[in-house]
Amino acid sequence: MDDSTIFTVGMFLLPLLLGPAIILVLILVGRAAARRAARGGTSGGPVPPAARWGCGLSLLFGVCAFCGLMVATAGGAVHPPLVMVAVPYVCDGTVEAQSRHYSYRPGQRGIARNIYCIGTDGERRDVTLRAVGAATIYYTLICFAAALVLLVLVRLLRPRRTVGADAPSLAELRQRMAERLRTDADIVRRPAAPPDTGGVEGRLRHLQSLRDGGLIDEAEYRAKRAEILGSL
Numbered sequence: 001m002d003d004s005t006i007f008t009v010g011m012f013l014l015p016l017l018l019g020p021a022i023i024l025v026l027i028l029v030g031r032a033a034a035r036r037a038a039r040g041g042t043s044g045g046p047v048p049p050a051a052r053w054g055c056g057l058s059l060l061f062g063v064c065a066f067c068g069l070m071v072a073t074a075g076g077a078v079h080p081p082l083v084m085v086a087v088p089y090v091c092d093g094t095v096e097a098q099s100r101h102y103s104y105r106p107g108q109r110g111i112a113r114n115i116y117c118i119g120t121d122g123e124r125r126d127v128t129l130r131a132v133g134a135a136t137i138y139y140t141l142i143c144f145a146a147a148l149v150l151l152v153l154v155r156l157l158r159p160r161r162t163v164g165a166d167a168p169s170l171a172e173l174r175q176r177m178a179e180r181l182r183t184d185a186d187i188v189r190r191p192a193a194p195p196d197t198g199g200v201e202g203r204l205r206h207l208q209s210l211r212d213g214g215l216i217d218e219a220e221y222r223a224k225r226a227e228i229l230g231s232l
Contacts, residue, residue: 060148061140064143068135068137068141071136071139072133072138084115085135086131086134091117093119094118096116096117097113097116098114099113115128200228
């Protein structure tokens with residue numbers, strides 16, 4: 001099987017293997033959205049851990065796969081030993097690496113690197129594409145393992161809030177805040193206490209000033225005056 005066939009089969013198997021994982025993540029996210037809608041459509045509900053971890057790991061694996069591909073291709077073109085470490089996975093015989101310079105435009109030069117595998121029967125096969133693919137998988141797994149270890153360390157070293165057994169829930173905190181706001185609003189709307197005018201004589205003078213100022217009419221003045229005099 002030549003390298004072009006391997007490349008074609010690999011491009012066919014890649015979506016075939018990643019498809020079920022992506023579908024599973026989408027199903028988990030859809031179920032989470034349906035549950036939140038069934039609870040009233042609130043956007044502040046907690047996301048299920050399975051959906052959160054599934055989306056996070058899928059994104060992390062995609063980033064690590066891209067990093068592994070860059071190391072195996074761009075890095076291997078500059079520093080061939082980056083690809084040579086994965087050659088034993090694709091060649092059981094003797095490995096031979098060749099580099100040749102070429103010119104594809106006047107004044108422009110490039111270098112092509114090829115990896116050959118010489119079997120026990122003396123057959124010489126070009127395994128460059130296989131080696132790059134194996135190196136991509138190799139560095140992807142290394143990057144993914146390192147990222148998982150880093151995430152675990154960050155999660156373990158991150159300070160956690162101490163929550164007691166009798167800690168109020170989010171609904172209770174919201175209810176307490178609403179009650180506090182209503183209390184503050186009642187205090188603001190509460191009318192100010194009338195000034196202390198100093199005894200019956202002061203109250204009568206204050207009542208007379210209210211009438212003279214037109215704030216109360218004569219009937220209200222007489223009724224309030226009789227009330228003050230009746231309290232003696």
